[in-house]
Amino acid sequence: MSDAPSSQAPQTPVTEAARRAKKAAAALAPLPRTARDTALHAIADALTARTAEITEANAEDVAKARAEGTPEAIVDRLTLTPERIEAIASDVRDVVALPDPVGEVLRGSTLPNGLELRQVRVPLGVVGIIYEARPNVTVDAAALCLKSGNAVLLRGSSSAYASNTALVAVLRDAVEAAGLPADAVQLVPGESRESVKELMRARGLVDVLIPRGGASLIKTVVEESTVPVIETGTGNCHVYVDEQADIDTALSILVNSKAQRPSVCNAAETVLVHAGIAEAFLPRAVEALREAGVTVHGDAAWQAAGPDVVPATDEDWGTEYLSFDIAAAVVPSLDDAVAHIREWTSGHTEAIVTRDTSAARRFTSLVDSTAVMVNASTRFTDGGQFGFGAEIGISTQKLHARGPMGLPELTSTKYVVTGDGHIRE
The missing domain is CATH 3.40.605.10 (Aldehyde Dehydrogenase; Chain A, domain 1)
Incomplete structure (x- = not known):
């Protein structure tokens, strides 16, 4: 007061x-x-x-x-x-x-x-x-x-x-x-x-x-x-596709997180994919994102998966696009995904897609954001979706109020x- x-x-x-x-x-x-x-x-x-x-x-x-x-x-x-x-x-x-x-x-x-x-x-x-x-x-x-x-x-x-x-x-x-x-x-x-x-x-x-x-x-x-x-806080939100993810589920969550309404703070701005699933996942992801009207700003692996992928820069990793754009990278491990998120996140919402419960537990314990989703779209970080009614904002601080x-x-x-x-x- x-x-x-x-x-x-x-x-x-x-x-x-x-x-x-x-x-x-x-x-x-x-x-x-x-x-x-x-x-x-x-x-x-x-x-x-x-x-x-x-x-x-x-x-x-x-x-x-x-x-x-x-x-x-x-x-x-x-x-x-x-x-x-x-x-x-x-x-x-x-x-x-x-x-x-x-x-x-x-x-x-x-x-x-x-x-x-x-x-x-x-x-x-x-x-x-x-x-x-x-x-x-x-x-x-x-x-x-x-x-x-x-x-x-x-x-x-x-x-x-x-x-x-x-x-x-x-x-x-x-x-x-x-x-x-x-x-x-x-x-x-x-x-x-x-x-x-x-x-x-x-x-x-x-x-x-x-x-x-x-x-x-x-x-x-x-x-x-x-x-x-x-x-x-702003919403530089991440979706991490784990090595043990179901590909169809991952594609659905990724496209919804990014394209359902890209102009809001809980829309995904970066997708990280485990190297162990990249070969199978990336071509389908590039196609699904293209069909949704999304431009991918990707690393070398993503660029190899589609001719219309734009080369990503460090600026892309820190950008809240609020548009039909997404940054994309392949990471060697879950811990590398967490390290990337820790470096670039705004602390809003991160998601993991996986069938491995131990991977999900490790991700949720290591990621320090206001909301962490397991096999669910980032778009659910919302007062109405959480059952709070209309929210007054999403706090990314740690004092008094955090989250919707x-x-x-x-x-x-x-x-x-x-x-x-x-x-x-």
């Missing part, structure tokens, strides 16, 4: 919004689950009812992005269709059904002196989200923050400004109609970088910041913020101590 007095923050539109959020957070914290769930139902219904309004605003952002030559992978992240909006509304309803973390007793006991001690979950307070080009995050973040009793300050990128403005208008109207303070959900004023800096320095008004986006954004927030930060961040990760704890006139001797 922030500890500086809020009066120290300068008077600006951003800090005034943060002060309103702080007041709203205080009003939210004691409300029962039913009040917060009613607001979430209202949000889901409003999103569906006002789809045309939202898509019209989104079309402005998409047209502007294309006119500026924005890569299609980014345009895809930006785009809201009626189907995607309905899916977002469905995610909000899923959040309603999740257990309420607020008030959960994590541990409790009666001390030898008779004091009753309980550690309970409480909201963080005011949560600031800084994110890029993904307007669905606007709703996901608001829903999870409201469910966990937090107020939220949303700072999306200027490329999604019209979309986010429309979405926040819908959210605020729905929240207010449900009897909650509208200022529990706010769009951070301004489109300039200065407004982001003001948010990062609003210590005492904002309790935590969560950046979602590319490596540059995350690095900037982590290094320049005076507000505590939960660090989310659902409701419990948006709470802190406090100790409630009950006595009967106890005094300390």
Whole structure:
């Protein structure tokens, strides 16, 4: 939690919004689950009812992005269709059904002196989200923050400004109609970088910041913020095909991990193949990836397996493509695969495909990423897929929250101590 007095923050539109959020957070914290769930139902219904309004605003952002030559992978992240909006509304309803973390007793006991001690979950307070080009995050973040009793300050990128403005208008109207303070959900004023800096320095008004986006954004927030930060990470994810892999299974997992939706952080960016299976696997993998529209950036073995394989460089091993590209190498052993992953991973998600349980156990014990998949696609690292509901981000740090961040990760704890006139001797 922030500890500086809020009066120290300068008077600006951003800090005034943060002060309103702080007041709203205080009003939210004691409300029962039913009040917060009613607001979430209202949000889901409003999103569906006002789809045309939202898509019209989104079309402005998409047209502007294309006119500026924005890569299609980014345009895809930006785009809201009626189907995607309905899916977002469905995610909000899923959040309603999740257990309420607020008030959960994590541990409790009666001390030898008779004091009753309980550690309970409480909201963080005011949560600031800084994110890029993904307007669905606007709703996901608001829903999870409201469910966990937090107020939220949303700072999306200027490329999604019209979309986010429309979405926040819908959210605020729905929240207010449900009897909650509208200022529990706010769009951070301004489109300039200065407004982001003001948010990062609003210590005492904002309790935590969560950046979602590319490596540059995350690095900037982590290094320049005076507000505590939960660090989310980029997704340089790996698929390792072990010597004992079933080839058909490996091909299916590889293609799904890479091509099912390449513009997201849990898409695979590198495939590593054990030398013992390479001769049989590589020609089929090159063909399968080609059919999926994927360009392979490969080492010498991969280049020999297909004429359209692009020579890989060191830059490829560290790249989060977010496109129909994948880096590819053959490795002598599982341990060499692990060594490669340790050198180049962003710590997000790695997968092994194997029928050898001992190899799977060794891989999962040696790989230190937020999620390790055994015979499953990297695309499953997701709050919804894990049953958490819509996630607020995937944390690649090791403090407080790691992996898909659902409701419990948006709470802190406090100790409630009950006595009967106890005094300390």
